[in-house]
Amino acid sequence: MSEKRACREAYTTALLELAKNDPSIIVISSDARGSCSLNNYVKALPDQYIEIGIAEQNEIGISAGLSVVGKKPFVCAPACFLTARSLEQLKVDVAYSHQNVKILGVSGGVSYGALGASHHTLHDIAALRCFPDLTVILPSDAAQTEEVVRTITDMKGAFFIRVGREKIPQIYTEELGIKPFTLGKANTLREGADITLVSCGELVYHSLEAAKLLHEKGIEARVLDMATLKPFDKEAIIKAAKETKAIVSIEEHSINGGLGATVSQVVCENHPVKVKTLGLPDEYLITGNSLELFDYYGLDAKGIAASAEELLAK
Amino acid sequence: MTIHELKQQAVETRKSLLSMIYQAKSGHTGGALSSADIITALYFEILKLDPANPDWEGRDYFVLSKGHSVEGYLAVLARRGFFDEALLKTFCQYKSLLIGHPNNKLPGIEMNTGALGHGLSISVGMALGLKKDKKTNRVFTLMGDGELAEGSVWEAAMAASHYKLDNLVAIIDRNHLQISGSTETVMSQEPLQQRFESFGWHVEVIEGNDMDQVVSALKAVPFTEGKPSLIIANTTKGKGVKQMEDVAAWHHGVPDQSLFEEAMLTFESMEKELDNV
Numbered sequence: 001m002s003e004k005r006a007c008r009e010a011y012t013t014a015l016l017e018l019a020k021n022d023p024s025i026i027v028i029s030s031d032a033r034g035s036c037s038l039n040n041y042v043k044a045l046p047d048q049y050i051e052i053g054i055a056e057q058n059e060i061g062i063s064a065g066l067s068v069v070g071k072k073p074f075v076c077a078p079a080c081f082l083t084a085r086s087l088e089q090l091k092v093d094v095a096y097s098h099q100n101v102k103i104l105g106v107s108g109g110v111s112y113g114a115l116g117a118s119h120h121t122l123h124d125i126a127a128l129r130c131f132p133d134l135t136v137i138l139p140s141d142a143a144q145t146e147e148v149v150r151t152i153t154d155m156k157g158a159f160f161i162r163v164g165r166e167k168i169p170q171i172y173t174e175e176l177g178i179k180p181f182t183l184g185k186a187n188t189l190r191e192g193a194d195i196t197l198v199s200c201g202e203l204v205y206h207s208l209e210a211a212k213l214l215h216e217k218g219i220e221a222r223v224l225d226m227a228t229l230k231p232f233d234k235e236a237i238i239k240a241a242k243e244t245k246a247i248v249s250i251e252e253h254s255i256n257g258g259l260g261a262t263v264s265q266v267v268c269e270n271h272p273v274k275v276k277t278l279g280l281p282d283e284y285l286i287t288g289n290s291l292e293l294f295d296y297y298g299l300d301a302k303g304i305a306a307s308a309e310e311l312l313a314k
Numbered sequence: 315m316t317i318h319e320l321k322q323q324a325v326e327t328r329k330s331l332l333s334m335i336y337q338a339k340s341g342h343t344g345g346a347l348s349s350a351d352i353i354t355a356l357y358f359e360i361l362k363l364d365p366a367n368p369d370w371e372g373r374d375y376f377v378l379s380k381g382h383s384v385e386g387y388l389a390v391l392a393r394r395g396f397f398d399e400a401l402l403k404t405f406c407q408y409k410s411l412l413i414g415h416p417n418n419k420l421p422g423i424e425m426n427t428g429a430l431g432h433g434l435s436i437s438v439g440m441a442l443g444l445k446k447d448k449k450t451n452r453v454f455t456l457m458g459d460g461e462l463a464e465g466s467v468w469e470a471a472m473a474a475s476h477y478k479l480d481n482l483v484a485i486i487d488r489n490h491l492q493i494s495g496s497t498e499t500v501m502s503q504e505p506l507q508q509r510f511e512s513f514g515w516h517v518e519v520i521e522g523n524d525m526d527q528v529v530s531a532l533k534a535v536p537f538t539e540g541k542p543s544l545i546i547a548n549t550t551k552g553k554g555v556k557q558m559e560d561v562a563a564w565h566h567g568v569p570d571q572s573l574f575e576e577a578m579l580t581f582e583s584m585e586k587e588l589d590n591v
Contacts, residue, residue, distance in 0.1 A: 057469060058438070058466055058469035058473055061470065062436070064436050065425075065438060068375065068425065069447075089432060092428065093435075098418065
């Protein structure tokens with residue numbers, strides 16, 4: 001298998017390349033240069049970087065102001081603080097005021113697994129998809145993250161992109177031969193007619209691994225990478241509901257209000273089939289790194305495959 | 315414009331904003347009246363603007379951080395020609411673009427505000443971006459005193475002096491009242507001047523309902539090179555309508571017919587007085 005890569009590094013490396021040729025790109029961070037893998041960027045383009053200190057509300061408000069005067073601000077900070085502390089600034093200054101601000105939340109989900117609930121980001125999809133005109137993207141690997149950066153840089157509008165912390169396996173290899181990212185469209189990573197596994201972010205890889213386990217048992221799973229949570233690719237879900245017997249959604253987010261809730265809404269309103277929503281439960285989690293937590297909460301390949309089998313047997 | 319003409323315009327602003335509130339049966343009367351002289355001075359004398367081309371590159375930027383005082387803001391924008399004055403009659407009405415807080419779908423309005431404590435951060439972002447491009451446009455923001463309890467104001471105050479934003483001018487409409495009563499009872503603001511000075515700002519304190527003082531302060535910015543400027547404008551909440559002056563309940567009170575008519579008569583006699591000078 002190809003070498004593992006971290007999405008946060010992919011994001012800032014791709015952004016650096018674009019920013020070298022576009023002085024209107026400004027990166028803003030809140031004492032999170034290291035966490036966001038921004039050291040190379042800051043070294044190369046000090047004039048296109050603004051340090052805010054630990055002040056996320058100010059960070060988002062300032063970014064909105066930069067957008068008004070014609071800059072292309074890219075905010076980079078840990079997702080847990082950014083999407084909770086500055087929620088009102090995201091809502092009013094960025095989304096409601098129609099500003100051109102791209103927001104990268106790093107180490108999202110349970111990336112900071114052992115650091116406790118203060119550092120988990122399990123609410124962001126639910127919260128941010130309620131703000132009109134705010135696009136929400138959770139890339140599944142480094143190549144897709146790079147493609148996201150290239151896609152959105154010259155698009156005007158408000159974007160939230162959430163990535164994890166660790167180096168993760170690559171999905172979009174040359175060998176796979178699929179364009180890593182198209183805004184608002186799910187990627188079909190594997191065809192199958194028995195069941196659909198739809199996922200986003202880091203858990204796409206684990207869903208693909210689950211599909212392999214299911215294949216060994218004679219169950220063919222379609223695997224969808226729903227990288228864009230908003231706008232949501234309803235058509236891909238309706239098609240899956242019509243063409244497969246059941247749908248399992250898998251996300252590194254609370255089971256409340258995220259991908260699974262969206263999938264359920266689309267399925268119920270259009271073509272009801274059995275749906276199982278996998279995510280983190282509505283409780284404070286056990287201590288461990290993200291892989292340990294995926295295992296414990298049934299979000300690794302084994303857990304996903306077991307849930308899929310159980311759903312089909314119902 | 316002369317100070318005398320600006321005073322006449324300020325009476326017009328008060329008449330407009332009170333009419334809007336009376337017709338809509340909704341609005342933030344007290345703060346709109348206290349800030350009427352400041353907003354009039356900004357839009358008729360201080361800000362570089364081109365109403366025919368609201369996105370003109372050379373413009374000064376304005377953010378109404380105390381977004382609830384939108385009525386006076388809309389009144390001056392309309393009179394400066396950013397949109398038709400007849401639209402003011404639609405304030406807060408079904409499907410109107412003139413909502414109860416600033417709406418940047420209207421020409422001349424940069425940002426949607428309404429949640430308090432946001433305007434200074436936004437203005438810092440504008441001023442920083444302009445500095446980076448070595449542009450000479452200035453950024454003005456009008457804040458309320460009640461909103462200074464929001465922590466984000468102080469985050470922004472810190473960043474403004476850290477980045478030496480002398481192209482940034484903040485004005486506090488210091489009317490000493492907020493919805494629940496005196497600012498000093500709700501959450502004390504004093505010593506306000508020293509607080510901002512300790513955050514690295516140059517602060518001037520003026521009488522904010524005295525047009526002479528408002529204009530001379532706004533014309534003297536930046537007060538110090540390399541420092542953001544703050545004008546603490548001591549004002550009277552409800553200024554211009556005796557029954558409303560210094561009464562917290564008028565924060566978002568709406569006058570009944572008899573008080574509205576009485577206030578309009580007062581404004582008209584103020585106009586006549588100014589005409590005779």
